[in-house]
Amino acid sequence: MSALALAFDLLLVAALLWLAWQALFDAHRFSAVAHFMVFGLVMSLAWVRLDALDIALAEAAIGAGVTGALLLAALGRLPAKAGHAPAWRRAQRPLVWAAVATVVSATLALAWVAWQLPRPGLAGPVAEVLPHSGVDHAVTAVLLNLRAWDTLLEITVMLAAVCLVWSLGPALSPYAPATALPGLPALTRLLHPLFVLVPAYLLWRGSHAPGGAFPAGAVLGAGGVLMVLAGAVHWVHDARRQPLLRLLLAAGVLLFLAVGLAGLGLAGTFLALPDALAGPLILAVEVAAALSIALMLMAFYLYGEPGR
Numbered sequence: 001m002s003a004l005a006l007a008f009d010l011l012l013v014a015a016l017l018w019l020a021w022q023a024l025f026d027a028h029r030f031s032a033v034a035h036f037m038v039f040g041l042v043m044s045l046a047w048v049r050l051d052a053l054d055i056a057l058a059e060a061a062i063g064a065g066v067t068g069a070l071l072l073a074a075l076g077r078l079p080a081k082a083g084h085a086p087a088w089r090r091a092q093r094p095l096v097w098a099a100v101a102t103v104v105s106a107t108l109a110l111a112w113v114a115w116q117l118p119r120p121g122l123a124g125p126v127a128e129v130l131p132h133s134g135v136d137h138a139v140t141a142v143l144l145n146l147r148a149w150d151t152l153l154e155i156t157v158m159l160a161a162v163c164l165v166w167s168l169g170p171a172l173s174p175y176a177p178a179t180a181l182p183g184l185p186a187l188t189r190l191l192h193p194l195f196v197l198v199p200a201y202l203l204w205r206g207s208h209a210p211g212g213a214f215p216a217g218a219v220l221g222a223g224g225v226l227m228v229l230a231g232a233v234h235w236v237h238d239a240r241r242q243p244l245l246r247l248l249l250a251a252g253v254l255l256f257l258a259v260g261l262a263g264l265g266l267a268g269t270f271l272a273l274p275d276a277l278a279g280p281l282i283l284a285v286e287v288a289a290a291l292s293i294a295l296m297l298m299a300f301y302l303y304g305e306p307g308r
Contacts, residue, residue, distance in 0.1 A: 009049060015042050029078070033071045040064030054139065054202075054215045061218035066225050066297050073229075073301065134278025136208040143212065144282045148271045152256045155289055159253055162299045188230040195223025199294075203286055207279075213252075213286040217293025224298035236302060249299065252292030255285055 019039040026032040040063030047056035126138050126146065133141035143151045199216035206212030227233050235241055259281050263272040273281055 012042065012046050012049065016046065029075055033068065033075060036071065037064045037068035040068065054206075054211050057202075057215045058218040061215075061222045062297070065222045066218070066300075069225055069229065070300060132275050132278070134273060134275070134280075134282050135206075137206065137211075140206050140212050140282070140286075143214075144285060145273055145278060148256075148260070151289075152253070152260070152271070155252045155256065155292065158293065158296045159250060162249060162296050165300055166302070185230045185232065188226050188232060191226065192223065195220060195226070199290060203283075203290060206286060207283070213289040214293065216286075217290040218297070220290060220294035221297030224294055225301055228298055228301040233298070245295070249292055249295050252285070252289035255288040259285055 016039065019035050019042060022035040023032050023039055026035060040059055043063060044056040044060040047053075047059055123138075126142060129146065130136070130138060130141055133145045135141050135145070199220040202211040202216040202219065203213070204211075206216070224233075236245065259273070260271040262281075263274075264270045266272075266274050266277075
């Protein structure tokens with residue numbers, strides 16, 4: 001590593017720490033949200049430096065875009081007098097510094113343990129079984145075949161979060177903030193083709209390069225959130241489409257479970273994929289998961305269960 005690259009990496013680390021501190025402890029709520037969004041963008045640069053382009057794209061779409069927009073929408077619903085966070089009390093400061101010291105100590109301990117791990121880690125074993133995984137890229141093979149349990153649980157947690165948000169929200173009313181942002185509908189129409197073509201490309205790319213369901217779902221969901229903010233999702237209020245909406249939200253989890261049960265019947269192990277069917281099954285799961293992830297991200301902005 002060159003001295004210039006090392007200096008850039010250290011600058012990234014310092015920027016992440018400062019932005020995280022500002023996002024947590026800035027007295028102005030709007031400023032804290034802005035720092036959080038910039039933190040997501042800088043974090044995406046850190047993932048690029050680690051050669052994880054798919055994670056960098058998902059971080060930029062979800063961390064800086066979707067989550068930032070969600071925080072701004074929540075901030076707009078707070079009363080005007082709640083524009084500032086309460087100041088720290090004297091008794092709270094030792095607890096804060098104790099928490100910071102604990103996090104720093106745990107991070108250093110984990111870094112030391114990771115440094116002691118044998119190299120090159122699991123790259124060799126993954127490369128040995130890659131021809132039997134159904135895809136040509138190690139990350140996709142790990143996410144949807146070798147460690148498919150993790151991905152299944154992640155999508156399940158997202159679906160459970162949607163159910164929780166909808167159960168706590170009031171009856172859904174049309175969300176149309178376009179009157180406050182008159183240029184948003186035009187921007188949505190301009191960017192709509194990109195939010196369709198880019199996820200399709202990421203799904204195709206995921207079998208042999210960084211990409212796949214999560215980055216594709218993140219980008220597609222970011223486009224969907226933009227449509228929600230522009231008041232262009234009136235179809236969610238159509239009672240005739242509610243069963244289809246719920247089915248598509250759960251499609252990723254349901255198809256994942258179906259594939260797992262099929263593996264139990266064909267190979268004797270849950271989520272075990274036969275070599276001849278691994279490729280088509282992974283592609284089907286990726287498409288369903290990307291669509292479900294996109295709809296889940298949109299669902300967080302609906303402030304209540306449609307059709308209630």
